Amino acid sequence: MSTDVKTIPQAEHVAPDGVKLPVYMDNHATTPMDPRVLEEMLPYFMEKFGNAASRNHSFGWAGEEGVETARERVAKLVGATTKEIIFTSGATESDNLAIKGVAEMYKEKGNHIITAVTEHKAVLDTCKRLEKYGYRVTYLPVQKDGLVDLEDLKRAMDDKTILVTIMWANNEIGVLQPVAEIGKLCRERGIIFHTDATQAVGKIPVDVNKNNIDVMSISAHKMYGPKGVGALYVRRKNPRVQISAIIDGGGHERGMRSGTLNVPGIVGLGKACAIASEEMAKESCKLAGLRNRLRDKIMGGLDEVYINGSWEHRLPGNLNISFAYVEGESLLMGINDIAVSSGSACTSATLEPSYVLKALGTGDDLAHSSIRFGLGRFNTEAEVDYVADRVVETVSRLRELSPLYEMAKEGVDLKSVKWAAE
Amino acid sequence: MAYSDKVLDHYSNPRNVGSLDKNSSEVGTGLVGAPECGDVMKLQIKVNPQTNVIEDAKFKTFGCGSAIASSSLATEWVKGKTVDEALQIKNTEIVKELSLPPVKIHCSVLAEDAIRAAIHDWKKKQDVAKPATVAAQ
Ligand SMILES: Cc1ncc(COP(=O)(O)O)c(C=O)c1O
Numbered sequence: 001m002s003t004d005v006k007t008i009p010q011a012e013h014v015a016p017d018g019v020k021l022p023v024y025m026d027n028h029a030t031t032p033m034d035p036r037v038l039e040e041m042l043p044y045f046m047e048k049f050g051n052a053a054s055r056n057h058s059f060g061w062a063g064e065e066g067v068e069t070a071r072e073r074v075a076k077l078v079g080a081t082t083k084e085i086i087f088t089s090g091a092t093e094s095d096n097l098a099i100k101g102v103a104e105m106y107k108e109k110g111n112h113i114i115t116a117v118t119e120h121k122a123v124l125d126t127c128k129r130l131e132k133y134g135y136r137v138t139y140l141p142v143q144k145d146g147l148v149d150l151e152d153l154k155r156a157m158d159d160k161t162i163l164v165t166i167m168w169a170n171n172e173i174g175v176l177q178p179v180a181e182i183g184k185l186c187r188e189r190g191i192i193f194h195t196d197a198t199q200a201v202g203k204i205p206v207d208v209n210k211n212n213i214d215v216m217s218i219s220a221h222k223m224y225g226p227k228g229v230g231a232l233y234v235r236r237k238n239p240r241v242q243i244s245a246i247i248d249g250g251g252h253e254r255g256m257r258s259g260t261l262n263v264p265g266i267v268g269l270g271k272a273c274a275i276a277s278e279e280m281a282k283e284s285c286k287l288a289g290l291r292n293r294l295r296d297k298i299m300g301g302l303d304e305v306y307i308n309g310s311w312e313h314r315l316p317g318n319l320n321i322s323f324a325y326v327e328g329e330s331l332l333m334g335i336n337d338i339a340v341s342s343g344s345a346c347t348s349a350t351l352e353p354s355y356v357l358k359a360l361g362t363g364d365d366l367a368h369s370s371i372r373f374g375l376g377r378f379n380t381e382a383e384v385d386y387v388a389d390r391v392v393e394t395v396s397r398l399r400e401l402s403p404l405y406e407m408a409k410e411g412v413d414l415k416s417v418k419w420a421a422e
Numbered sequence: 423m424a425y426s427d428k429v430l431d432h433y434s435n436p437r438n439v440g441s442l443d444k445n446s447s448e449v450g451t452g453l454v455g456a457p458e459c460g461d462v463m464k465l466q467i468k469v470n471p472q473t474n475v476i477e478d479a480k481f482k483t484f485g486c487g488s489a490i491a492s493s494s495l496a497t498e499w500v501k502g503k504t505v506d507e508a509l510q511i512k513n514t515e516i517v518k519e520l521s522l523p524p525v526k527i528h529c530s531v532l533a534e535d536a537i538r539a540a541i542h543d544w545k546k547k548q549d550v551a552k553p554a555t556v557a558a559q
Binding site: 325365403404406 | 425433436439441453454455456457458460461462463464482483484485486487489490535539
């Protein structure tokens with residue numbers, strides 16, 4: 001009963017009409033710039049190069065005008081006022097400023113911070129550093145669907161809690177936390193609520209008042225703006241939130257963030273926000289449609305694929321999916337004309353699967369075989385069809401090669417096997 | 423990660439993929455690695471009982487491209503060798519042939535383990551079948 005598998009050699013990939021290879025489907029990592037953003041930025045490199053803090057001449061005024069228009073556009077997109085927007089170098093800095101700034105400003109009041117295990121490293125590592133300085137941090141677990149349990153949150157809050165920092169949309173699984181409810185619980189107890197909304201702003205409706213947000217991180221390069229620029233929203237009333245600066249100097253941005261402003265970048269962020277204000281509603285429908293098409297085609301062509309995280313509470317452009325019995329790196333190798341991310345960091349003998357997927361209770365094997373598709377403004381239906389076909393073809397090919405798939409099909413319970421390496 | 427041309431070739435056109443009858447007394451099966459570690463290799467050999475020559479070899483591998491290439495290459499190398507010759511194959515030779523980077527050396531180690539495990543399984547079957555001859559070797 002020998003079986004000879006004639007594995008079909010991997011085909012040379014020919015792009016169908018209208019598809020340019022490689023296909024970019026990693027829009028949670030970064031987005032390409034919208035050409036309209038670039039156009040708006042260009043004058044600020046040469047003609048309008050002035051320092052926005054120069055008050056005595058027209059060069060400075062032109063720069064300041066660019067910055068203030070951008071501030072209005074950012075504020076409008078998130079329902080804030082202009083005085084509540086501080087420009088930064090991106091969401092990593094915004095997260096640091098929010099968390100360290102609140103921790104220092106309110107240290108007389110308490111030393112306890114609550115966050116969640118699925119946060120971005122910019123939040124988790126900032127909290128870890130604060131632990132070294134004597135702060136106490138609670139890392140809330142998440143449920144199987146990736147959502148924080150509000151009862152857990154309530155139980156974690158005590159009279160020393162000064163800050164809750166929980167992200168709006170997760171960068172790996174796209175899961176949306178119940179920020180309005182979290183904000184309400186914080187407000188009732190006089191605790192400040194920061195949310196890392198890097199993946200949410202420009203993709204879904206974000207309103208700092210309706211959602212009870214006190215402090216919020218924003219990044220331009222996730223919403224078709226330039227890299228290296230972002231913003232922090234800091235509430236000015238009901239309640240008024242104060243934060244200590246972490247960068248000292250000339251006192252720019254109301255003293256909260258010194259340093260000559262990145263005028264072209266800020267102008268770009270502003271334009272990206274203006275476009276999102278106009279087009280988000282239509283765009284999110286389109287993205288959800290493409291994303292659902294991708295899911296349906298992949299799941300129609302393969303058995304034993306699993307979606308990671310809540311399907312209902314999810315960014316429209318996110319699909320995070322695990323393929324049983326195939327290994328992540330070989331899968332990426334097979335679809336090397338498609339730019340996506342994998343939940344596996346297979347660069348050494350000790351593999352470290354995604355901590356986000358592990359937090360959902362996903363087994364290491366399924367975490368290793370996960371792929372994050374991030375659809376964005378410039379993806380097309382033809383690209384989705386091409387990507388789905390390539391994924392189905394590659395997974396099928398690798399499963400023919402997989403002893404695990406063979407064993408599973410023979411009815412062997414893989415969990416009961418005594419593996420040599422264990 | 424950049425792959426060598428040979429890894430890419432084995433990945434795209436793996437040699438000797440498949441399965442042999444694991445219940446046959448002429449077949450030895452090695453199953454090494456673990457799913458949690460990201461690599462599982464199954465390597466099988468079919469040995470001529472008269473000559474101890476490995477006449478056929480098949481593999482299936484769950485793992486990265488380098489793991490697939492290492493086991494594909496291992497099946498090519500063991501074919502035509504006697505069991506004792508096959509035991510001389512060293513993982514370092516696989517590393518060299520495939521130009522594996524340091525982070526992928528464990529793939530070659532696993533392939534060597536798989537060859538040894540398959541031969542071990544075959545020898546065990548021979549012990550049961552004809553204990554006297556094998557003991558005399
Ligand atoms: C949720 C989240 N927070 C923070 C960041 C960091 O943003 P930036 O690249 O602007 O520093 C990212 C992007 O990687 C993100 O996805």
